[in-house]
Amino acid sequence: MNDIETVIDAVSDLIRTRGYVFTMDGVTQPFLTPRQIAAPDCLLPVLGRLAEELWRRETGNGFGLLIEPDPEALADHRLTAIHHAPLSLxxxxxxxxxxxxxxxxxxxxxxxxxxxxxxxxxxxHPQPPAP
Structure with missing residues (x-):
């Protein structure tokens, strides 16, 4: 299992070193610092799930993400652990x-x-009832 703080550090470093800038309607969102984006209650669960799906489609394997509901989180979910994949992957x-x-x-x-x-x-979408 990867320590969540180590995951946050690695993803923050990725965002910073690659120079990724997050925008909305073409405007940079200054509150979305690399550390904020990598927070387990911000975009980390979204990025983790999308990355896992990319890997799953290539290999058939997942990462063993543990994502829990959190109504206070940006996407209503919090990433709490990654069990079955190396952090580098x-x-x-x-x-x-x-x-x-x-x-x-x-x-x-x-x-x-x-x-x-x-x-x-x-x-x-819900299917309409059959006639």
Whole structure:
């Protein structure tokens, strides 16, 4: 199991060293510092889940993420552990997700992150009752 503080440090370092900047409607969001993005109650559960799905589609294996509901968290969930994957693999997959969302550049539009997630997990709509 990866220590969550180590995960936060590694993801923060990835964001900082790659120069990723998170934007909304083309405007940089200064409150989204690398450390804030990597917080377990901010975008870390989203990035972790998207990275896991990328790996799962390539290999059939998951990371063993432990994501728990948290109504106080940005995405209503908190990442609390990664059980079955080396941290380096998780970070590399997160980097690939961010590269895809940012089209290879350093600007990561939050709208693009949402679109990427929606493409992986299309919403299912209730079916109308049969006549």
């Amino acid at each position: 998780v970070v590399l997959c997160m980097d690939e997700v961010l590269r895809r969302v940012g089209d290879g550049g350093s600007e990561i539009p939050l709208e693009g992150l949402h679109q990427y997630a929606t493409a992986l997990y299309p919403r299912t």
